Amino acid sequence: MTLSPRIALIHATRVAIEPVETAAASLWPEAETISILEEGLSVDRSKASDLSKELSDRIKALSQYAQAAHADGILFTCSAFGTAIAQANAQTGIPVMNPNEAMFDAALSQGERIAMIYTFQPAATGMEEEFRETAAARGSAAQITSYFCEGALDAKRSGDNDRHNQLIARTAAEIEGADVILLAQFSMAGAAEAVRSAVAIPVLTSPESAIREIRRRIEAK
Structure with missing residues (x-):
């Protein structure tokens, strides 16, 4: 391990970088973060109906690259590559x-009716499968319902953060009967405050939860 723990943050889109780097600086300032961006992953994943072997091999190669760069832990920030990331972990x-x-x-600690808002269409199916696997492993009967927020990612990519946040908050306000709302993509974390103002139930984002957990795992090793 390096003098300071080093986390490799691997991104498939540049809009995911700032939210997780902000979370890392806040929650684990002693750690050193390095960001690795491979935008071709999201471009190619958006064109494929399934996660191909070629894309999975690229995920594994990125993991090997990060390890060669002396990372003590690796956090992927794109939600559309779950099975490949699990293989890389193994x-x-x-x-x-x-x-x-x-x-x-x-x-799962918030209830059994989980709502998830997502902005990148290829991510939904894999995330739903991962959630069901997680719930089953925890002995939970929780169910997840996903809601696509059209136009939000395009707004984010064009630099219109206000519109991005407003679209997500509007989608959240239309959700009924949920115990908690998840903002699926790392790039959505900036919308959390707007969403919390629009609803009366807990709202969870990926970056802070992920940084806390990667810290726990690295320190445990």
């Missing part, structure tokens, strides 16, 4: 986390 000698698992654990 083959890497350091903790490798997908972006959702810590948030899912936190959601």
